[in-house]
Structure formats: structure tokens, C-alpha cells
Amino acid sequence: MNRVTKFIILDILKNKIILIYTLLLSILSWGVFSVEDNSTKGILTLLNVILLTVPLVSVIFSTIYLYNSSEFIELLLSQPIPREKIWRSLFFGLTFSLLFAFFVGAGIPLLVYTPNDVGLMMLLVGLFISTVFVSIAFFSSISTRDKAKGIGIAIMLWLFFALLFDGLVLFLLFQLADYPIEKIMIGITSLNPIDLARILILLHIDVSAMMGYTGAIFKEFFGTALGIILSFVILFLWIIVPYSISLIKFKQKDL
Amino acid sequence: MIEITDVNKSFGKLKVLNRVSLSFKEGECVALIGPNGCGKTTLIKSILGMVIPTNGEIKVKGQLVSEDYQYRKQIGYMPQIGRYPDNMTIGQIIFMIKELRKSSQRLDEDLLQQFCLTEMFDKPMRTLSGGTTQKVSATLAFLFNPDILILDEPTAGLDPLASEILKEKIQTEKQKGKLILITSHLLSELDDLITHLVFMQDGNVKFHKPVSALKEETGEDKISKAIAKLLRNNMYEPRY
Numbered sequence: 001m002n003r004v005t006k007f008i009i010l011d012i013l014k015n016k017i018i019l020i021y022t023l024l025l026s027i028l029s030w031g032v033f034s035v036e037d038n039s040t041k042g043i044l045t046l047l048n049v050i051l052l053t054v055p056l057v058s059v060i061f062s063t064i065y066l067y068n069s070s071e072f073i074e075l076l077l078s079q080p081i082p083r084e085k086i087w088r089s090l091f092f093g094l095t096f097s098l099l100f101a102f103f104v105g106a107g108i109p110l111l112v113y114t115p116n117d118v119g120l121m122m123l124l125v126g127l128f129i130s131t132v133f134v135s136i137a138f139f140s141s142i143s144t145r146d147k148a149k150g151i152g153i154a155i156m157l158w159l160f161f162a163l164l165f166d167g168l169v170l171f172l173l174f175q176l177a178d179y180p181i182e183k184i185m186i187g188i189t190s191l192n193p194i195d196l197a198r199i200l201i202l203l204h205i206d207v208s209a210m211m212g213y214t215g216a217i218f219k220e221f222f223g224t225a226l227g228i229i230l231s232f233v234i235l236f237l238w239i240i241v242p243y244s245i246s247l248i249k250f251k252q253k254d255l
Numbered sequence: 256m257i258e259i260t261d262v263n264k265s266f267g268k269l270k271v272l273n274r275v276s277l278s279f280k281e282g283e284c285v286a287l288i289g290p291n292g293c294g295k296t297t298l299i300k301s302i303l304g305m306v307i308p309t310n311g312e313i314k315v316k317g318q319l320v321s322e323d324y325q326y327r328k329q330i331g332y333m334p335q336i337g338r339y340p341d342n343m344t345i346g347q348i349i350f351m352i353k354e355l356r357k358s359s360q361r362l363d364e365d366l367l368q369q370f371c372l373t374e375m376f377d378k379p380m381r382t383l384s385g386g387t388t389q390k391v392s393a394t395l396a397f398l399f400n401p402d403i404l405i406l407d408e409p410t411a412g413l414d415p416l417a418s419e420i421l422k423e424k425i426q427t428e429k430q431k432g433k434l435i436l437i438t439s440h441l442l443s444e445l446d447d448l449i450t451h452l453v454f455m456q457d458g459n460v461k462f463h464k465p466v467s468a469l470k471e472e473t474g475e476d477k478i479s480k481a482i483a484k485l486l487r488n489n490m491y492e493p494r495y
Contacts, residue, residue, distance in 0.1 A: 003355055014342065071338040075348075077305050078334070079355055080327040254266070254306040 004076065004085060008093030011072075012065065018097050021057050025105025028053075033113040040205050043118055047201050050106060050126055051194055055133040056158050062094045062137030063154040067147045074255055087250045091138060091243060098130045118204045125197040132193045132238040133158070139242035142249045165192045182217040189218075193238045196231055256281050256403060256434045257302060262311030264297055264458075271297045272308065273458040279436065279451075281402070284429050286445050287438040288482070289455035295438045296335060298455070299405055302436075303332055315403070328356075331396035335407040335438075337388045339380040345391055346376030349398075358399050366394040369420045385412045393421055397428070404428060404435045410444055422448065442479035452478070454485075 012018055028049055036042040069090065076086050106126055110119045140153040169188060173181070189195045203222050221227045257279045264272040271294045279285055287295045300306040302313055304320050304327070312319060315326040339348055349372075353362070367373060370390040380388070389412050396404060404425070410418040425448060429435055439445055452469055454461045466478060475481040 003357075007351055007354075011340070011342075069340070072340045074305070074334075074338055075340070075352075076355070078303055078327065078330075078332040079352065080324055081355065082324040083304075252307055255300070 002085070002089060004081065004089035005092045005096075008069075008089055009096055012093060012097040015065075017061055018101050021061070021098075022101040022105040024053070025050075025102065026109065029106045029109035033109055039114045040118075043114060043122060043201070043205060046106070046110075047122065047198065050122075051129070051198055052162060054102065054126060054129055055162060055194060058098050058130045058133035059137045059140075059154045059158050060151065061098070062134045063141045063151050064147075065094060066090065066137065066141040067150060070255075077255060083251050084247065087138075087247055091134065094137075095131050095134050098134060099127050102126050102130050118201070121204050122201055125200055128232070128235045128239075129193060129197050132235060135239045135241075135243040135246075138246040142246040142253070161192050161194045165195065169195075186218065186221050190231065190234050193235055196235060200228065200231055256316055257436075258314040258317075259298075259302070260312050260314075262298075262301060262308045262313060264294075264301065264306065264308045271458050272301070275311070275455075275458070275460055277453060277460060277463055279434055281434050282429075282432045283451050284425070284435040284449045285437070285451040285453060286442075286449040286478075287436065287453045287455065288440070288442065289461075293455045294458040295455055296407055299332075299407055299436070299438065302405065303327065303330065328358075328399070329402045331399065331401035331404045333389075333392045333396040333404075333406045333409055335411070337392035339388070339391070341381040342379060344377050344379050345372055345383075348380065348391065349376075349395070352395055352398070356399060360400055363397050363400045364394075366390070366397050366420070366424060369424075370394065370417060386414060386417065389413055390417060393424075397424060402433055404433060406435070406437045408438055408440070410439065410441060418444070442482060443477070446478050449478070452482075454482075 029046060032046050032049070033039065033042045036045065073086060073090075077083065103123075107123045110123050113119070114122070136157055137154055140157060141150045143153055144150050169185070172188070173185070189199060199218060199222050203219055222231060257277075259275055259277045262272055262275045263270075275294075275298060287298070289295055297306055301308050302315065302320065304324065307321070312321070314320070316329060318326045320326060343351070349367070370393070372390060372394060375387070378387075380391075383391070389409075393406075393409065396406065406425070409421055409425075413421060422444070425435060425437075429448070435448075437445065437449065449466055451463065451465050453463045469478070469481050469485075470476060473481040473484045475484055
């Protein structure tokens with residue numbers, strides 16, 4: 001870990017938001033598991049809560065943090081530190097803090113109550129989703145100089161992936177119900193990191209049977225080792241692509 | 256030490272630098288002057304790599320600034336308006352910069368002592384007045400004994416005492432053969448410091464001359480008067 005990253009992590013930890021986030025996650029997780037005696041039901045409840053809150057907190061906190069560190073970035077830029085390193089350190093610092101919060105808050109109860117492949121998958125997916133939305137935050141904060149606009153873009157992207165996207169997919173499904181679109185649906189679904197995460201978990205719990213024919217097709221694809229690997233590759237792309245775009249823009253930015 | 260060739264920069268349609276070519280050598284103390292918005296700060300930020308020129312090249316000690324960042328080790332920069340992380344204290348900022356640079360060179364902490372900043376180490380940056388922030392900026396600029404000092408409006412906002420301390424410091428550094436670049440509006444303050452003068456207007460360099468030549472031309476012995484005379488003769492009339 002380089003020195004710039006160290007200073008950023010220390011700065012983020014001084015910020016109480018990450019602690020509150022950790023606390024919130026652990027109250028939710030421990031709460032859900034201790035109320036529900038069936039751990040599968042617990043996982044399902046937790047899945048929905050986590051898929052809403054984790055992306056939201058990751059994207060909003062990171063966007064605001066990036067805007068607030070404009071002074072810090074300016075100070076570092078006049079020092080002999082390459083731009084790429086500053087941006088990368090910010091990314092590592094934010095990702096590390098949010099992953100740490102997720103691991104302590106939700107990861108530990110998951111490992112305690114469901115020490116099987118479902119629990120592990122959930123943990124892994126949560127970590128990936130956190131990183132994906134940090135990356136999206138980098139993209140939205142570099143898109144505009146205006147803080148309000150940047151946060152707006154971040155919220156819109158979250159809203160789109162968390163809620164609107166499913167609506168659109170449902171709409172498509174109903175409109176094209178007469179056609180064999182199940183395979184296409186797999187392609188479309190993988191465009192949304194949150195949906196991808198949800199499917200990965202659902203297929204590991206035996207509730208996919210309730211999802212009908214589409215569920216069967218999904219299981220056929222996402223249930224295989226290849227499908228899982230491919231899903232993680234796509235999630236990984238969701239991390240790399242927005243971050244790389246933001247890095248290219250940051251390198252050309254005038255401060 | 257600094258070679259600027261044909262540098263252009265525009266922000267959207269606004270042309271801020273227009274084919275600027277300048278060269279500065281060690282031992283010089285150059286004043287960059289000109290009306291507000293003439294591109295002085297943009298030029299300085301281009302040298303530092305904070306603003307990326309549309310085209311043209313800038314070399315510091317023979318090194319292209321667009322290619323390597325190491326050249327910034329040789330530069331001490333004091334911004335016009337220093338912006339620092341709000342929640343850090345003076346001490347933390349100075350400690351952090353020291354840590355990041357990990358310079359083996361002997362640190363120059365004269366200003367830290369003279370500005371009495373050590374007594375305020377626990378003060379968060381957001382509570383500081385403009386003048387104190389300037390003092391922190393000045394301290395950081397001189398801290399690593401750089402060969403090139405770039406000072407953007409160094410004395411603006413400083414009280415007379417601090418301003419005098421800073422000017423003395425600039426004088427000593429100049430005698431060590433360093434290159435010093437200053438932008439300022441307070442010409443009278445610069446009289447005994449500067450050796451060269453660059454006058455910019457609307458992104459163009461109007462002239463770049465040694466002070467002695469300028470004084471000879473105008474027959475004045477004060478820089479401020481010489482400039483005023485030039486301006487009055489409508490040679491370089493500022494457009495507001």
C-alpha cells in the first residue's frame with residue numbers, strides 16, 4: 001500500500017459515515033439472522049436489503065468524498081506525484097474502506113450463520129457490488145465539475161440499476177412474451193451488475209424453481225461453472241470500465 | 256531552466272494562452288505581470304502540469320513536463336489561493352507532505368519558525384485566515400529547497416511583517432542562484448527583487464526584458480514608474 005493510499009484511508013476512517021455504515025449493516029445482518037431461524041430465508045431477506053443499501057451507500061459516499069477531496073487532489077498535484085497514482089490511490093482508499101465496512105458489518109454474520117457456499121457467494125457478491133459502485137462513483141464525479149450535478153448523476157445511475165432497470169426488463173418480457181427471448185434476457189440481465197448479483201445468489205438457493213421456465217434457462221446458464229465465471233468477469237468489467245474512463249478524463253483535467 | 260515553446264491553451268472558446276514562448280535561466284528573478292485574466296496563473300499551472308496545454312511544449316531542466324512528473328521535485332509552488340483539506344491541521348498537512356516526498360535533502364524550515372507556524376500546528380485549516388493560509392503555502396513552497404520557486408501573488412493577503420519576512424527569504428534564495436518566478440500586481444514591492452520582467456496581455460506575451468533594459472528605455476529608475484510610462488504611452492493598453 002503506498003503512502004498516498006494510507007493517508008486517504010486514515011482520512012476516510014476519521015469520517016464517521018463509514019463507521020455508521022458498518023454499524024447499520026451489522027445491525028441488519030445480525031438482526032435478520034437472529035429473527036429468522038431458517039438461514040435461507042434470512043439470506044433472501046438480507047439479499048434484498050443489501051442489494052439496495054450497499055450500492056447506494058457506496059456510490060453516494062464515494063462521489064461526495066471525491067468532490068470534497070478536490071483540495072487534497074490539488075495539493076498533491078503540485079508535488080512530484082503522477083496523476084494516475086493520485087486517482088488510483090483514491091480508488092484503493094475508498095474501495096478498501098467500503099469493503100472493510102461490508103466485511104465487518106455483513107460478512108462476519110454471514111460467515112457465522114451460513115458457513116456454506118451460499119454465504120460465501122453472498123459475501124463475494126457484496127464485495128464485488130461495493131467495488132462496482134465505487135467505480136461508477138468515479139465515473140460520475142469526473143463527468144462534471146458541479147458537485148450537485150455529479151451527485152445527481154450518481155443517484156440516477158443507482159436508481160436506474162436498482163429499480164428502473166427491472167421495470168424495463170419486465171416491460172420487455174410482457175411485450176415480447178410470444179417470442180423465445182429467454183436467451184436474450186440472459187444477455188440483457190448481465191448489463192446490470194445488481195441483477196447479476198441477485199441471480200448469482202438466487203440460483204445458489206433453491207428458489208430458482210419458482211422462477212419458471214426463465215428460471216430454468218437462467219439456471220442452465222448461470223448455474224454452470226462457466227456461467228459463474230462469466231458473471232464474475234462481467235462484474236469485473238463493471239469495475240474496470242467506469243474507472244478507466246474516469247482515469248482517462250482525470251489525466252486530461254485542468255485544475 | 257524552463258523552456259516554453261509555442262504554448263496554446265483555450266478553455267472552450269476562450270483563448271487563454273496564445274503561442275506563448277518564453278525561456279528562463281537560473282539566477283533570474285522573473286516577474287510576470289499583466290491585467291487580471293491575462294493568463295498568468297494558467298501559464299504557471301501549465302508549468303506545474305496542473306493545466307494541460309492544448310499544444311506546444313514546456314521543458315523544465317530539459318525534461319518535457321508532459322512526460323515525466325519527477326521534475327516537480329525541483330519546483331516549489333505557492334498558489335494564489337491555497338486550498339487545503341478542511342479537516343487537516345497545519346501540522347498534519349506539513350507532516351503529510353514531508354512523508355509523501357520522503358526527501359533525503361535537508362529541509363528548509365526557516366519560514367516555519369519565522370511565521371511562528373509551529374505554535375499553531377493543531378489548528379485545522381478551515382479555521383485559518385487567508386493570510387495564515389498563505390503562510391502555510393509559502394512554507395511548503397520553500398520546504399524542500401527547490402531549484403525553482405514559483406510564487407503566485409505571494410504577498411497578497413500577508414501582513415507587512417510577514418510580507419517582509421517572505422521578501423527577505425526570496426532574496427536569500429535568489430542569491431543561491433535559484434530561478435524565481437513571481438506574479439504580482441504590487442509592482443513597488445518587487446523593485447529590489449526582480450531582474451527580468453514579462454508583461455502579458457490577453458494571453459500574449461507583450462514583452463520579456465531585463466529590468467535594466469526597461470529602465471534605460473523609459474528613463475525611470477523605479478519599475479512601477481517604468482511600467483506606468485509604457486502603459487501611458489499606449490503601447491500596451493489594457494482592455495477591460
